[in-house]
Amino acid sequence: MNQQTFEDLLSRLVDNQLTKEEHAQLELHLLNAPDARAQYLEYMDMQNLLLLEMEKKDHILKDAPKVINIDNVVRMQRKRSVRIATLSAVAVLILTGIILGLLATDKKTPPLAFRTSAGTQYTLTHSSEAGADTSAKTMHHGSRLQVSQGVVEFTFESGVKAIILAPADLTLYNDKTVSLKEGNAWFKVPKGAEGFTVKTKQMDVVDLGTEFGVLSSPQYPDEVHVLRGKVKITSLTGHKEELEATAQQGFSIEHSGHIAETDFRSDLFLTELPKGLAYAHWSFDQVKDGAFTADGSMPELLSGSARPVSTDAHSMQTDGKVGKGVRFDAKPTNTLVSQWYNLPSDQAGSLCCWVKVDQTSLKEHGTGLVAWGVSKQSFDGWSGNIKLALSPEGTVSLLGFNSSFRSNIHVADGHWHHIAATYKANQGQPEVNLYLDGRKVSCDRAILASENTPSIHRTPQSNRIIQEVLFGSNIKNTNPIKGSLDEIYIFKGVIDETTIKQLANGLSYTPEKTK
Known part of the structure; x- marks a missing residue:
């Protein structure tokens, strides 16, 4: 007025x-x-x-x-x-x-309290009316929560429950409306709380009594997947279309504002708060349907089973550092390939594994241990791949961010060694750390030439620029390893040194001990 x-x-x-x-x-x-x-x-x-x-x-x-x-x-x-x-x-x-x-x-309208998994990192800011106290895990109307890694759980006064996976940027408008600038979010709306609304830059999603997931990104088309019930979707750009989506349907917002149907994927979202960072783990102890199974708390784990290109998985099992491991014979036919694409190369992450190789088994150009992505630039200018590798001399390196981060520690001695790498972008620059047998080692950065053509544009559901995770070779299944791997962990976020030492001691990941 x-x-x-x-x-x-x-x-x-x-x-x-x-x-x-x-x-x-x-x-x-x-x-x-x-x-x-x-x-x-x-x-x-x-x-x-x-x-x-x-x-x-x-x-x-x-x-x-x-x-x-x-x-x-x-x-x-x-x-x-x-x-x-x-x-x-x-x-x-x-x-x-x-x-x-x-x-x-x-x-x-009491403050909206939230819980976080161990290892979660976030920034909480309040509007002037809500006050300046950001020490408590509570949000008021106008509060903004930016999560760089980890998982956050909300339970609204109305009974609405939300699980949000980083990276995420959330603003609380009121008890029935949130803005999701970025994030992977799952919402469960009970009876009587209909009308709950999620706003992104590209769409409004109004609950009509349902359970649904939203993928929002500043770079890619937003998506909504309806697990139960129905929602009303309104695009906010171009044509500004509107439709009702029902259970087992998925939709994305095209640049024209058209609401396009896409493959429904319920496995893209977490529906409960994990104890620690979202992760995937391959122990190689079990083979199911011809593939090594994955466990953990990362979305899409069913797609993470690692399958040999054309070799029987049982024949690749060997004595590992912990239980069974997997043995490679430098042939492209026994490279392990997953159907897991949920690993952006431009976000914070960690990668750990046990490796056992001889110097004589290394090839002229070195070999890949774990790799994913593509060899083109992503939209932020970084190369779209991550690879943990061994050089021809047997030293450990991590390739990513248009660079090779190389240590001077040799591991090709025929014994088991634990290798860990953490990576993230810090103020626009990559921050990479390498660890050998639980100890941090120095590494040098060498800038690599990369293609200037933009990488292929994919929606979040098809995981944008990401290709499947490979074990035992480079991204294009070149230079396969001759040696053994065991206990591979991939984390969505940077783990601390305590966790790395825990894994290097042959223990399983137990986030309760790392809080």
């Missing part, structure tokens, strides 16, 4: 000319605007003083008649008294309503 409208409503309130709708409009404005309340009280005080002053001066007006009818005087005094009493009563009622309204609001 602008100032002119506000002053006009105040004037008409004094003259008892407000309609019910205008009175409700004024009351709502007073409830939400502290400055307006102060102006209202000042205005009413002034009106009361003017009325009293007029009463004092009425009898000395020069043009007043010599004889005044006492009945008229009494009638005017009563009218003024009633008017003053009415205005005072209105003021009391409005202020009482404001106070009760604020109390009721505090009772109905």
Whole structure:
């Protein structure tokens, strides 16, 4: 409400000319605007003083008649008294309503508390009205939560539950509306909480009694996947289409604003809070349906089973560092290939494994241990691949971010060694650390030439620029390894040195011990 409208409503309130709708409009404005309340009280005080002053001066007006009818005087005094009493009563009622309204609001809209998995890193900022305390894990209306790694769980007062996987950028508008600028988010809306809304830059998703997931990114088309019930989708760009999506349907927003149907994927989302960072683990202890199974808390784990190109998986099992491991014979036919694409190369991550190779088994150009992605640039300019490798001399290196990060530690001695690498972008520059047998080792960065052509554009559901994870070779299944691997871990986020030492001691990942 602008100032002119506000002053006009105040004037008409004094003259008892407000309609019910205008009175409700004024009351709502007073409830939400502290400055307006102060102006209202000042205005009413002034009106009361003017009325009293007029009463004092009425009898000395020069043009007043010599004889005044006492009945008229009494009638005017009563009218003024009633008017003053009415205005005072209105003021009391409005202020009482404001106070009760604020109390009721505090009772109905407590801060939104959230929980995080171990290893989660986030930044919480509040609006000026919510205050500056960011130490507690609570959000108020206008609060913004930016998660660089990890998983966050919300439970709203209405019963709505949300699980959000980093990287994520979330703003709480009110109890029924959130803005998701970026993130992988799952929502479960109970009966009675219909109308819950998720806003992204490309679409509005309004719940109509359902369970659904949203993928939002500043670089790629947003998507919604309906697990149960139905939602209303409205695109916010171009054509600004609208439709209702029902269970087992997935949709993405094209650049034109068209809402396009895509393959439904329920496995893209986490539906419960993991104890630690989302991860995938291959122990090579079990073979199922001709492939080595994966476990952990990462989405799409069913797609993570590692299958030999054309060799029997059982024949590749060997004695590992912990239980069984997998043995490679430098042939492309027994490279392990997953159907797992959920590993962007431009986000924080960690990679660990046990390796056992001889110097004589290394090829002229070295060999890949674990690799994924493509050899072209991603949209932020970095190369779209990550590869943990051994050089021809048997030293460990991590390739990614248009660079090779090389250590001077030799591991090609025929013994088991634990290798770990962590990586992330820090203020636009890559930050990579290498570890050997639980100890951090120095590494040098060498800039690599990369193709300047942009990488293929894919939606989040088809995982954008990412290709499957390979074990035992380079990305294009070249230079396969001759040696053994065991206990491979891939984390969606940077793990700490305590966790790395834990894994280097032959223990399984237990996030409860790393909090």
